[in-house]
Amino acid sequence: MTGPPTLTARRSLLLGLLLVGISAYFILGLKLTELNPGPGGLKLGKRFFSAAFSPALTNEDSAALSGANPLWKNAIVACWETIRISAAAVSLSLVFGLAFGFFGATAWWRNRSSGMRNPLYRFFLRYCAPLLYGITRILITFTRSVHELLWATLFLAALGMGPLAAVFALTIPFSGTFAKIFSEMIDEADPSAARALELAGAGPLQVVCFALLPAALPDMIAYTLYRFECGLRSSAVMGFMGVLTLGYYIDASFENRHYHEVWTYLYAMIFLIVFFEKWSDAIRRRLTEGVS
Amino acid sequence: MTLAKLHRDRPRSWFLIVSAGFFLLLVLTSWLTGDFKLSDFTSERSVRNLNRFLNHDIIPRPIRDGEAGWEALPSWVGGVLARDGWKAMGNTLWISIVAILFAAIGAACLVPGAARNTASSHPFMGRTHPSKRWQSVVFLCRGLLVFCRGIPEFIWAFLLIGILGINAWPAVLALALHNMGILGRLGAETVENLPLDIPRALRISGASRRQVFLFGIFPLVLPRMLVYFFYRWETCVREATVIGLLGISSLGYYITEAHARFKYDELLLYILLGSALILAGDFVSAIVRKCLRETDVEPG
Numbered sequence: 268m269t270g271p272p273t274l275t276a277r278r279s280l281l282l283g284l285l286l287v288g289i290s291a292y293f294i295l296g297l298k299l300t301e302l303n304p305g306p307g308g309l310k311l312g313k314r315f316f317s318a319a320f321s322p323a324l325t326n327e328d329s330a331a332l333s334g335a336n337p338l339w340k341n342a343i344v345a346c347w348e349t350i351r352i353s354a355a356a357v358s359l360s361l362v363f364g365l366a367f368g369f370f371g372a373t374a375w376w377r378n379r380s381s382g383m384r385n386p387l388y389r390f391f392l393r394y395c396a397p398l399l400y401g402i403t404r405i406l407i408t409f410t411r412s413v414h415e416l417l418w419a420t421l422f423l424a425a426l427g428m429g430p431l432a433a434v435f436a437l438t439i440p441f442s443g444t445f446a447k448i449f450s451e452m453i454d455e456a457d458p459s460a461a462r463a464l465e466l467a468g469a470g471p472l473q474v475v476c477f478a479l480l481p482a483a484l485p486d487m488i489a490y491t492l493y494r495f496e497c498g499l500r501s502s503a504v505m506g507f508m509g510v511l512t513l514g515y516y517i518d519a520s521f522e523n524r525h526y527h528e529v530w531t532y533l534y535a536m537i538f539l540i541v542f543f544e545k546w547s548d549a550i551r552r553r554l555t556e557g558v559s
Numbered sequence: 560m561t562l563a564k565l566h567r568d569r570p571r572s573w574f575l576i577v578s579a580g581f582f583l584l585l586v587l588t589s590w591l592t593g594d595f596k597l598s599d600f601t602s603e604r605s606v607r608n609l610n611r612f613l614n615h616d617i618i619p620r621p622i623r624d625g626e627a628g629w630e631a632l633p634s635w636v637g638g639v640l641a642r643d644g645w646k647a648m649g650n651t652l653w654i655s656i657v658a659i660l661f662a663a664i665g666a667a668c669l670v671p672g673a674a675r676n677t678a679s680s681h682p683f684m685g686r687t688h689p690s691k692r693w694q695s696v697v698f699l700c701r702g703l704l705v706f707c708r709g710i711p712e713f714i715w716a717f718l719l720i721g722i723l724g725i726n727a728w729p730a731v732l733a734l735a736l737h738n739m740g741i742l743g744r745l746g747a748e749t750v751e752n753l754p755l756d757i758p759r760a761l762r763i764s765g766a767s768r769r770q771v772f773l774f775g776i777f778p779l780v781l782p783r784m785l786v787y788f789f790y791r792w793e794t795c796v797r798e799a800t801v802i803g804l805l806g807i808s809s810l811g812y813y814i815t816e817a818h819a820r821f822k823y824d825e826l827l828l829y830i831l832l833g834s835a836l837i838l839a840g841d842f843v844s845a846i847v848r849k850c851l852r853e854t855d856v857e858p859g
Binding site for chain 2: 277280284285288294296301304308351352358409420423424426430431434504514517518521533541546550553
């Protein structure tokens, strides 16, 4: 009597993952006792987490900072700065992403040169396009593999930090990601329309603009919205590098031990992210299911 | 005539039009009202700084000091690797692996409560009126997931370091909490979109809730969840690198240290090491995801 196999591919994968995880746990030297923060940390943790139920509505020490902005105003300004940096960075990287995504795609030049009459076109498609493709791919991979905070660190070291530097630090890796995803979407778009246009004598740019892009457009819009959400998170975190987004205020309030204020900002951030998440979900649904 | 009619009757959505207008406006106002000064980059001082940075600061020290030529580069890189580099890369990798596993376990525990078709008094029996009790279970589980993923990893780590002090736990927990929120949401969506026949058949033949979940749902959602798992692991490697900026000994820690000591040559090297690690992680994950997609056909 033979039962079902006991060690299928899936089971061994799960088991392997678990083993790797357990060994990583011991290599890191994690100890459960280190999770106990000691009496001081415990008190602090208690104070911090109990503040979650009573986020501050006004500045916690109004006496010392009588000239400072009221808390609600700070929160709104911080949210707006977070949105602004994200919107600027995403729109800029969208431009770069579209350009690099075009050169990083293969659909418009691979196996297309034979039909071309114009020798210049043929030469371009056969030799220049693959070269451009290779360069673009390397560029995309490199820009993506460095985290935006590290780009920010580099900017900080080379130039100093300002809002524009934060936008550029976000733009570099985001452009790479956009280009990667867009080129994949263009390559995976339904090729029949492209084929038809090509037979009618359209050039590569025309094929991309009128056949491949329209087919990939709903997915591209949906992905852009998703990137905007990521941008909100990242621009909030940029606050830790000194830009006046939500992270900056969280950092400052935590260092001053104004835990109730910290929670106000945290809730503001959660609200911001959930709001745009729900909104873009609604847009995505209408885009993919078709408008009725 | 017909063309005009087609054009008139084309599908339109006010919601989409208004949204598009809003986002366009948002982008315009951000560029116009943002405090973005190009002079940050073109002023004399920043050009000078940039020049020094590129032509002096980031050149490896022995070469910059004229002690050796560029042929000394490998030994310099080897020296940094032997001193801290390997350890930093290892720590980054191990933190990401432990964290993503914790995240997956946490998410697996929360998914049955967060998916509307399991968290009901008649699981999988179609939409009956959910009782108040089950509604509050769903609300609580989803609320917890939203809360966890609404706060970025970096900020979780910052808060947890304040409480737990500096060791590897805050990094692991920060990554685990945030990714638990994301994996939990994706898991709940996957479970809600499952075809109902298998779990329903199990339920009708008398399986308990736990049995339905373990033997009906878990195998069905596993292939897709594994794909999400590896995708999130890639981001974990990325984030584990930068969480070190807060003082935990992953690559980011050595980056800030190099920055603080003005050793920009080492700063650049550590950043490149991080990018090598991320590329390796992406590569492994892409291969595993490809295999998963090829071996496991869609459930159903």
